[in-house]
Amino acid sequence: MNKRILFFGLFSIAVLLTSCQEQQRSFYTPPKPYSEQRAIDNDSLLHFLQTRFYNYEAYTAADSSTRVTFVIDTIQGENSDKTPLMEQVEQINLKVKDNEGVYHDHTAYVLRIRSGEMEAAPSIADSVFVTYKGMLLNLNKFDERTTPIWFESLSNIKGFSALMPYLTPGTYATNEDGTYTFDGFGSAAIFMPSALGYYNQASGTIPAYSPLIFAVDLYTYNETDHDGDGVPTYVEDVDQDTYFDDDTDGDGVPNYADPDDDNDEILTKDEYDANGDGIVDDSDGDGTPDYLDKD
Ligand SMILES: [Ca+2]
Ligand SMILES: [Ca+2]
Ligand SMILES: [Ca+2]
Ligand SMILES: [Ca+2]
Structure with a gap:
């Protein structure tokens, strides 16, 4: 094939694609405030x-x-x-x-x-x-x-x-x-x-x-516990804002689906209530429970 024809062929496809994208963009209506x-x-x-x-x-x-x-x-x-x-x-x-x-x-x-x-x-x-x-x-x-x-x-x-x-x-x-x-x-x-x-x-x-x-x-x-870590899912909404995107260790996995919420390599199920007294453990008494506390 003549190289020039091939070039113009590709060029017009590129122009066509660009104009399609522009048209799509003009149809998009952002959500109302x-x-x-x-x-x-x-x-x-x-x-x-x-x-x-x-x-x-x-x-x-x-x-x-x-x-x-x-x-x-x-x-x-x-x-x-x-x-x-x-x-x-x-x-x-x-x-x-x-x-x-x-x-x-x-x-x-x-x-x-x-x-x-x-x-x-x-x-x-x-x-x-x-x-x-x-x-x-x-x-x-x-x-x-x-x-x-x-x-x-x-x-x-x-x-x-x-x-x-x-x-x-x-x-x-x-x-x-x-x-x-x-x-x-x-x-x-x-x-x-x-x-x-x-x-x-x-x-x-x-x-x-x-x-x-x-x-x-x-x-x-x-009652749900999506990650099976012993913490009911509704408790994994740490800031209580009704959104379950809380991610204490920032690893991209939200707490409700993360078996180790503070990424300290101790599974949440082993530090949520380790002594089984029904009270959530906070060993250093800083108000942050162990399973969300890296130190
Ligand atoms: Ca859980
Ligand atoms: Ca939340
Ligand atoms: Ca996480
Ligand atoms: Ca942990």
């Missing part, structure tokens, strides 16, 4: 909670082994005497961390529907056995599970995990045919701004910047 979207979402949530009610009468009427489907309707006409959700929810404040590590306060609203029979609630890091229904503020259902499924809370959206400590489980038995019988399980719902959901990412039938509603029933749960 959290402060801006937070105000929009909170206005939408407040208006929603003031003008809607849920089927609380159905929950009151149901016996403790019956699962009730969460339904929301507008307060008007024959429903004008219903109690607005706003009077039944409690406000919770959560921090969202951006790519630069800056925290942004966000407000979500939790509705406690039924308490479970058991007292202990899961942490935001535990594996949970749940049924649920997910809805948008226009009441379109984007997801639902009516038979229980295990979820790893760490891989769920932030607003979903944040609801777990508000749920208590019941008792359950596995039947001969593999189905389950439940009793006394807990139910709760969360109304969250988009930053605790998918934010600027559209997901399935969920448009970008959608506040979300999840109603969840909790049957049972397992």
Whole structure:
């Protein structure tokens, strides 16, 4: 082949690739600032909670082994005497961390529907056995599970995990045919701004910047210890900011997945509570437990 033709051929491919990249760049929209979207979402949530009610009468009427489907309707006409959700929810404040590590306060609203029979609630890091229904503020259902499924809370959206400590489980038995019988399980719902959901990412039938509603029933749960070092995963969030990226020894492996958190070559499981007295060891008494303390 003529070298000049080859050269111009390659040259025009390079030009084509560059212009494609430039076009892609011009289509990219950076996410909206959290402060801006937070105000929009909170206005939408407040208006929603003031003008809607849920089927609380159905929950009151149901016996403790019956699962009730969460339904929301507008307060008007024959429903004008219903109690607005706003009077039944409690406000919770959560921090969202951006790519630069800056925290942004966000407000979500939790509705406690039924308490479970058991007292202990899961942490935001535990594996949970749940049924649920997910809805948008226009009441379109984007997801639902009516038979229980295990979820790893760490891989769920932030607003979903944040609801777990508000749920208590019941008792359950596995039947001969593999189905389950439940009793006394807990139910709760969360109304969250988009930053605790998918934010600027559209997901399935969920448009970008959608506040979300999840109603969840909790049957049972397992406390997690992802790295098996004897420290429950929820404790490995050292700075308690609800993000599990804490990395005490800076080796790139977060504490919840690192069997030696301080990289002193003594495994965490051998220095967390070496004498087994149930108290986390701090040999030099400096306030930093041994398993996070290099000296
Ligand atoms: Ca652990
Ligand atoms: Ca953390
Ligand atoms: Ca580490
Ligand atoms: Ca260690």
